[in-house]
Amino acid sequence: MTQIAQATDAATQALAGAAPTPFWLDRPEAPAARPRVEGAVEADLVVVGGGFTGLWTAWQATEREPGRSVVILESERIAHGATGRNGGFVAASLTHGLTHGEAIWPKQVRALHEEGDRNLAALVEAIEAAGIDCDLRRVGKTTLAIEPWQVDGLREARDLGAKFGVDLELLSRDEVQADVHSPTYLGGLRDRTGTVLVDPAKLAWGMAAELERRGVRVYEASAVTGLSRINAAGGAGDGTGAGVRATTAHGHVDAREAVVATAAYPSPLKRLGNYIMPLYDHVLMTEPLTEAQRASIGWAEGQGLTDAGNQFHYYRPTADGRILFGGWDAVYYFGGKVDASLEQRDSSHELLARHFFETFPQLAGLRFTNRWAGPIDSTTRFTAAYGTAFGGRVAYAVGHTGLGVGASRFSADVALDLLAGEPTSRLRYDIVRKRPFPVPPEPLRNPIIQFTRHSILSADAHEGRRNLWLRTLDRFGLGFNS
Structure with a gap:
């Protein structure tokens, strides 16, 4: 042999x-399933997605405005997606590392580095203050x-x-x-x-429990099939509606605002697929x-x-x-x-x-x-894409690639800043203002990704020497990574 x-x-x-x-998810300490949303529900903020980005959005929303009515709609179970399947590495970097940050945002990388350090420190402080047992290790x-x-x-x-x-x-x-x-x-x-290292499922479960203690309503098995405007009376909007409706198979949530945090899973905002x-x-x-x-x-x-x-x-x-x-x-x-x-x-x-x-x-x-x-949910830039829809009533933050556990908290604050419409320091960063380069549609997307993957493997096999294709992607800050 x-x-x-x-x-x-x-x-x-x-x-x-x-x-x-x-x-992480296959353990007896996993919490019992939560009910799905049924009928008509009202809230100040509805969060679509119960992963780390969605959980931190609800967390930061209640920190900013205690008593704010918040609903989380999760299509499966809390921590079902990348949140409960990652390695539990929580990194300070918001730029996929200093090397990538300096190459893409040379004038802002120092501020982004400092922002990332503050974000990680605040994340750890929040977890410890809430008494969440998630095997956090510095x-x-x-x-x-x-x-x-x-x-x-x-x-x-x-x-x-x-x-x-x-x-x-x-x-x-x-x-x-x-x-x-x-x-x-x-x-x-x-x-x-x-x-820092964490048990990611225990962190998500602990965050959800803490949010419920704050009055946040968390619904599972509640995939959002559509977002639409509503007027002040709760009817269909005319383009200047007073809020937004998140519709599921068994009910809907009417809210003043919404944040979409669906990661790699199907989103009610089709543009995110780009x-x-x-x-x-x-x-x-x-x-x-x-x-x-x-x-x-x-x-x-x-x-x-x-x-x-x-x-x-x-x-x-x-x-x-x-x-x-x-x-x-x-x-x-x-x-x-x-x-x-x-x-x-x-x-x-x-x-x-x-x-x-x-x-x-x-x-x-x-x-x-x-x-x-x-x-x-990877992007061509290795960092998240941010933006708004429905006239600013909906914000989104998706595309956290491989360092998303820590960056998800920063993204939650960005999404809430976008909804508030206030020019915070976070909104001045190009990493927020400028979205990643769109991924080409099929049938071009698959061969481009597969060729890029082959080129990366070839580079590793040849002392890191990157071919013309990879050097071209590097020049424009594009790439492919987990």
Whole structure:
């Protein structure tokens, strides 16, 4: 049997019996289902989507105006989508990293960096003040070089961080391997302040419970099928209506204003499909490690880890001693299809399992208990798209790509600022004022994305050298990433 065949066989055995469900959501402490909205409901603000963006929108709305009547309409369950399927990395960056921020918004990146730091600090403070038990850890992150060409990239990132006052520690091969024992590591960049780790489902569940204590009404199984204007009497509007109606299959909510936070899922605002690429990200969760297995990998600080390639992995330990391992494959399906049937892809999960054991060969024989995937709402700019509709009665914030857990709180404030119509500092940033470049429609979209994906893989295989296509995308601040 060849080495590749042996690795594939080992990956297949490790995946045998893995539940096809997100680990974070597949636990007995999950809250009971909430009722769907039925009949006519009234509110000051209706939020479409119960992920982190929607939850933070309701949270910030009640902070700004205690007693404000807020309704959340979630199509499935709280934390069903990307909110409950991610790795639990909460990053300060609003610009998909300093390198990307300096390339796209050079005149504003310092202010955006400071805004991101304030946002993360306020997010942590809010969680702790509310007493939400979500295994929040201030452990930071280490970015890892696993190819020689990536070592120079870490050095450049360290120097760029210093320019903005970020204290990043460059680790040699021996230093990083002494910290986390993997033969694949050639260097590392340790950031102790820019990232915290959370249990994302517990955070979402805790936020929803806190919001209900504040009087927010949270409805599940309430997919919004349409938005329309209403006049002061509750009837159909004439273009200058007094509010907006969010319609579902079993009822509707009439509100003065609405925020759409539907991420990669179908939105009642069809225009959002012009900006969103639903990319399926794949994740594995191991069984709990034994004491001997934990000792064999070190990792005493339990920080988040990610490698430095264009196609990258992210991984972290959990409170009960497991390892979450995800990333690498960012899969787009023709037409931007989003469906539960796409959440199990044997080739992607087997590839992840092989990569896991290449990273930690000393854990051979460890099994995975969960395997899952889900769509990320990526944009061509790697950051969210913001805007308004219905004459300013509706605001939207979608497209949080791979650093959206922290940025979702900033986006909530942006959406509320847009509804208020007040020129806050947030609304002056180009990241807010200018939307990402639209994604071409099908049938052009799929081949463009697939060619870009192939080009990225080729770049990683050739010492990071980017072809003409990728260099052209870089020039205009465009790209493809999970």
